Amino acid sequence: MKRYRKLPPAAAALLIGLTLVLIILTGWHREMVSRYPVADMPYVDMDRIKIQIEEGNVGRTEALFYRKNYAGADTTEIR
């Protein structure tokens, strides 16, 4: 039977710890991506939304939410 050398417990703890950190980072990153997609999806007529904001038909917060979530664009432009 093949015999293996032992992995020191400290090294095992380091491996496990680093994986846990990666899991948390990945989860947080996935969550941010799902909330604020960054892909370029220019199918929304933002000029129209801007006019709607100026006319008071759409709230600024709503428009920002909309722009972030469905247009996937930078939000600084209409702040």
Place this chain on the structure above:
Amino acid sequence: MLLGRHETGKNSIATWSTLVRALVLVIIFGCLVLGVLGRIAPPEPLSDGELLAVFPDAVRIEISSEPFFHYRALDVSDAPLGAIVVTDSVPPAIKGYLGEIGLAVGVTVDGTITGATAVRHQETPYYMEMITGSGLLERFDELDLSRPFPDIDTVSGATVSSRSIIRDIQEASTLAAQTLFGIKIPLPVTPVKSPWTSWKTVVLTVLLVLSLLVGFTGEGVRLRYTVMLLNLAGIGFVLNTPLTLSAMSRLLTLDFPGPENTLLILILLYITVSLPFQGRAYCRLVCPFGTLGHLIARLSPWQLSLSPGTLAFLPHLRRMVLGLLLFLGVWVGWSGFTEIEPFFSLFSFKLTSILWAMVIFVLVASVFVRRFWCNAMCPTGTLLLMLGRAARPGSRGTDETV
């Protein structure tokens, strides 16, 4: 004295272990409760921005619940211009890969679609971005419902979700045009193809039946490696459909896959049949990422063994990881935490940088520790292990490592 301290240590570990188990069970039970409550809660109304995106000509929009929930789009003089229906608020219930997709669809009084957009969904964000980025939703703009509905292609790589979206928009717009505006809708020219006859479904069926047979024949080395390699190629690289925590967490909230999602249904059927008789055969034979880890371990000259203490700790660690991810992903509602597994979209090679880091780290760890992810972390495998023990009460301790 020494013996006494040893016994005390063993007792405290046993208590701690029981606490972890109890906590994970409470979290799993909580997922079921949240699933039931989620079905009772009414969906939130859409914002003006969302409504205007699908019906840009509307001056005023009001909610109507007769004969079904929809939004009425009105002009300056309050004359009706059309309606906006949200697909998850009207029948039939059509599911995407991970639940119903709420799509707002605008229809004018003369039966023309003004626009469609996804307003709520539980699909993987990456796949939904593929769909929205492909321009699929824009293909419905200005579509005349009084003519036969055109044959719209699905998005390659997000077939189940895009097929559901196409059907969802067709059904909801037809319902609105027929019921609200009395428009006669012609029957579709081409009959809807059943996903059960697609080549993907056939390939997966063959692979899973083969895996099941190998599991029943005692998993001889040659047969086992053959089926593992076939599954790595087929379920991994060709079909890219490994079982994920994301899918399992949907099941825990009682959100079962729709009939369109044949691949997930087949994998769940395989697990239902294999679990009571073969334990975690999915992890040993079917999981493509498990096979990758297994092959790396076989080829690596630097494999190390774990100390008995570390080995005893790993099952508790796995349960804690599962509990934490389900808590954050389902209880708190941060679904991104159910999408952390390194095989999540690995086989399409379309990973984000952080997922790549995770994949590389875990595969490098497998060079030193046999199937590091499976034995130390895998929440899906842990859930299967718990289900397997419930299905086979006498199997305790026999299926802990793969």
